[in-house]
Amino acid sequence: NQIFVAKIKVLNVFRASTSIALKHKHPVNATQPEVGDAGKLLWEKWNGFLPDGSISIYNSYADCIDYNISSTFQILVNEDNFEIAVWKEGYYGSVPQKSVRTCSSEEMYVGKNKYGLGKVDPKDQCFYLPWEGSEYWYRSYEVLTCMTAEEDLISDVSYVIDKAIIIKGLPTTQQISLTKTTTDERRWDISSSITFGVTTTIKTGIPAIVSGNIEISAETTHTFSGGNTWTEQVSHSVSIQLTVPPNHSCTVKMVGYPYKMEIPFTARLNRTYEDRETRSVNISGTYHGVQVGEIRAEVERCQPVSNSEHSSEKLLKHS
Secondary structure: OEEEOEEEOOOOOEEOOOOOOOOOEEOOOOOOOOOOOOOOEEEEEOOOOOOOOEOEEEOOOOOEEOOOOOOOEEEEEEHHHOOOEEEEEEEOOOOOOOEOEEEOOOOEEEEEEOOEEEEEEOOOOEEEEEEOOEEEEEOEEEEEEEOOEEEEEEEEEEEOHHHOEEEEOOOEEEEOOOEEEEEEEEEEEEOOOOOOOOEEEEEEOOEEEEOOEEEEOOOEEEEEEOOOEEEEEEEEEOOOOOOOOOOEEOOEEEEEEEEEEEEEEEEEEEEEEOOOOEEEEEEEEEEEEEEEEEEEEEEOOOEEOOOHHHHHHHHHHHO
């Protein structure tokens, strides 16, 4: 029989034989547990059928599964079968890294022993097995964990240009110098969380505003560590031919407009785990870009000066 990881209002999950080797009775805690930061492992509400990717164990001891005592419970689901779930041994409340939480308000973890599923309580230093409205504790057990990811690769990025949002900001100016360096920022926010500390590589073209329209550059590769934001220093320069009247001073400014872009996209995420197994999933998200465009030179009205020689040198220097 398959036993599925579930959370219910009353923890009387199993119908089992009374010959179980019990150690201690403990009052039932009816708290609704929730998964912590476990990637694509999610608790899904029971809708009368098992969702795809439901986490389960083979229980040779129990004869059946009884969910009829409560109409409200949730199933632990490995969405898209993307995470690699591993059972690891634990003793006296110990839990390995990346263990799956069962409760957001208390530090409880999904556990099992040969009699069935339950929860590990590090505070009480034991594993609790629910049975007929009570819980029984054990010192040895196994804990459900997520295998550590080592690399993420995002590829096949497709931008939905017709749903892009473009925001044009107020102009920025640079006086005297006709060369200026600005910072362009690109960020890819995706529906699947990027694990902190995992190297993420993205292969994609970069959207840019060109003459008021969005154009996608040729595909390039960018690598992040612990995030999904890439910044680039961009140098802008303009040239202008200016006729300066005698005994006048003219001021030339470089003007540019900052643009913000929000563009939906779809892509493919390939994640490599510590055992070198790779799993793939389709993802969606939003690209956020900041760039400075429409760079041009502006000449302010020339003003007369008293020292024509000094003025000419200054104008030649900054023209």
